[in-house]
Amino acid sequence: MSENQRNLSHFKYNLSAFVSASFSITQFLKTELDSRSGFNEWYDNELLPWIENDGMMKLLWKARRITIHIQRIPTRVDLTLREVGRLKTTEDTTISISEINADGSVGGTRTHHHHNQEDTASAAADEDNQPEIKWYFEKNDEIKNIPDIDSILHEDIITICTSCFKELTRRISDYDQTLFESNC
Numbered sequence: 739m740s741e742n743q744r745n746l747s748h749f750k751y752n753l754s755a756f757v758s759a760s761f762s763i764t765q766f767l768k769t770e771l772d773s774r775s776g777f778n779e780w781y782d783n784e785l786l787p788w789i790e791n792d793g794m795m796k797l798l799w800k801a802r803r804i805t806i807h808i809q810r811i812p813t814r815v816d817l818t819l820r821e822v823g824r825l826k827t828t829e830d831t832t833i834s835i836s837e838i839n840a841d842g843s844v845g846g847t848r849t850h851h852h853h854n855q856e857d858t859a860s861a862a863a864d865e866d867n868q869p870e871i872k873w874y875f876e877k878n879d880e881i882k883n884i885p886d887i888d889s890i891l892h893e894d895i896i897t898i899c900t901s902c903f904k905e906l907t908r909r910i911s912d913y914d915q916t917l918f919e920s921n922c
């Protein structure tokens with residue numbers, strides 16, 4: 739997902755695949771390990787309560803429901819330009835650049851109109867000049883009642899997904915370790 743943040747379609751497809759796969763893991767565990775002694779207790783008393791009560795995990799669970807059953811997951815993208823270089827265009831293009839002050843107010847806006855490719859030069863290729871792109875979930879009726887949703891929505895999607903995946907992996911590993919130790 740991280741590599742595709744600059745591509746609107748690819749990022750949204752990757753997000754949909756991630757949330758679907760994340761919960762397919764829990765369903766796979768349920769199917770494969772259902773008959774193991776102690777699994778259902780762990781699943782019902784440890785894993786499910788975490789999914790249901792952790793705000794970020796609950797957000798991903800609802801995002802899965804949205805993407806599978808309703809529509810594409812509502813998201814927004816924030817773009818931060820650190821230094822504006824020159825842009826290369828092949829069409830008539832109007833570019834408006836607003837300077838945002840630390841307090842969030844608009845410091846000024848400049849508008850440039852470029853007629854064709856000869857009017858502009860290419861942007862600097864170094865990584866420091868690239869815009870910072872972060873994706874965020876949009877608040878909607880499906881997720882508005884998640885506890886602490888407003889603070890959770892301040893975290894970008896990559897951070898939320900990474901955090902939840904690491905915690906899911908840790909919980910499954912802990913269960914595996916417990917199971918291994920009880921069989922020794």
